[in-house]
Amino acid sequence: MFTGMIFIFAPLIVGYLFSISNAKVLETVNRATSQLIYVILGLMGLSLAALDNLGSNLQTILLYTFTFFICLSTCNLLALPLIDKAMPLKTDGSQNKLPLSSMALESAKLILVVGSGLIIGLLLPFELHWVDSASEWILFILLFFIGIQLRNSGLTLKQILLNKHGMVIATTIIITSLIGGVIASFILDIPLFNALAMSSGFGWYSLAGILMGDAFGPVYGGASFMLELLRELVALVVIPLLIRTHPATSIGYAGATAMDFTLPVIQTTGGVRCVPVAIVSGFILSILVPVLMLFFVSLTN
Template sequence: MLSGLLIILVPLLIGYLIPLRQRVTLIWINRLLGWIVYIILFLMGISLAFLDNLSANLLAILHYSAVSIVVILLCNCAGLLLLERFLPWHHRHRQQKLPSRLKMAMESLQLCGVVAAGFILGLSGWSWLTHTTEASEYTLILLLLLVGIQLRGSGMTLRQILLNRRGTLVALVVVVSSLLAGAINALLLGLPLKTGLAMASGYGWYSLSGILMTESYGPVIGSATFFNDLGRELIAIILIPALVGRSRSTALGLCGATSMDFTLPVLQRSGGVELVPAAIVHGFLLSLLVPLMMALFAA
């Protein structure tokens, strides 16, 4: 248990302590992160192919992810709608022309193709592919080191976080409602409570949560978490324009950790420039919490 916790926290902390501010270096780190994510998801697909009772496990992945998506989104929406009711987010923004949501969705679905490619290769049964687990672990350590550097390099200070009350409140509601959903999922799916809570702590950051959960709980739970968080992002892309006029808190909260990067353009054009600071704070807080919460529950 302790080794799994240290694998997540130590490289993340070391990366966060590295004070990189050069824009060119940070851009290269972001690109490298993207490549590493593809590599690890490819390795995750290979691991899936080596599962015993493969057909039964694939059905389990589908079942876990489908139930998790529904329960987490319902709990998030309930909490965020209550927040909007008691603390309305007033605005005067008129919605602009949106970027292609289909194109954004297809970019996300490319990651499914990477997992599928790894799965197909794994079906070959070549002996050297049995070293996938060790390769995934070392690649994960590098990934977390770079994530720590990226979070430090974002320049987000404690003062900026505390001053943006709305972004912090929405993130808090997402965390609490997701934990409630995780407990419900554990009950519905017959999983240990800590496993359900860990699966609900990805907050839409599918490229990291699936990898961390595979490392801690194996490829079935890891893959289910990946598809759960990927589904969350795709649903958010579709619903943001419709929700932002009725409940800005809900539109922001459904984006999860991606509100500071991938879904930020949709949020900005749908909700206006004044939504951007809250979105960045919200996404930063959830991005910071994903590895920490998963490390806690994995231990």
């Protein structure tokens, strides 16, 4: 787990070491960041195409997925806007505010790229075992570019690493997600600790699916994977639409992915001032995913 955290932070730290005064070079970095977002989204679509057939358990998996998604999302979104009111966070994205239709179109483009990758992966007969590795390397490049942007944004290391907004957002997500898990356990009539474990994925679909599958079998594993993946996909829509008016809500809903996968989208649409908040929030949630999941799993034995 901590080895993975080092790999995530290493490109950010290395990028932060580069002080660039040339405006053209910085513009090239910004443009490359935006373009690589679409590349990694396409690869995510390909990875979906490589999933095994879930077979006869698909109906139960979908029921669990959408029940938890509604319960967790509702609880999260009821609380997160209160942070925006109590602790307003300034964004420094594009000064020219886009109309709602334009922001919705931008979100739709992101989803379209994922869908295109999925269709290509299903239709074309080629191996997809390389997709996960390629996504990781491209993600490292993205984080390196974001590190450069952070260094040249005027933000200090203290602002990046110690951010009260990020800690409050993470705490809110943890509490409201567990409340949502309790509600889902009653609706689905499943053991409480099973539900609490499933509610502790916070958007980290790969690890959550593995831990839940190992603990409770393929139905829970598949449902947890799809739940966190769905959360990530919805976050891609929510972030561009809401981040200028509700930055804490947008960052919080991204969950653990705010420190890696959705971080470039947060930076592009909300500006670099949102990045330290996203990193702190995502970092806390990422660390607690295995801790909380394994804790609740241990209580079921």
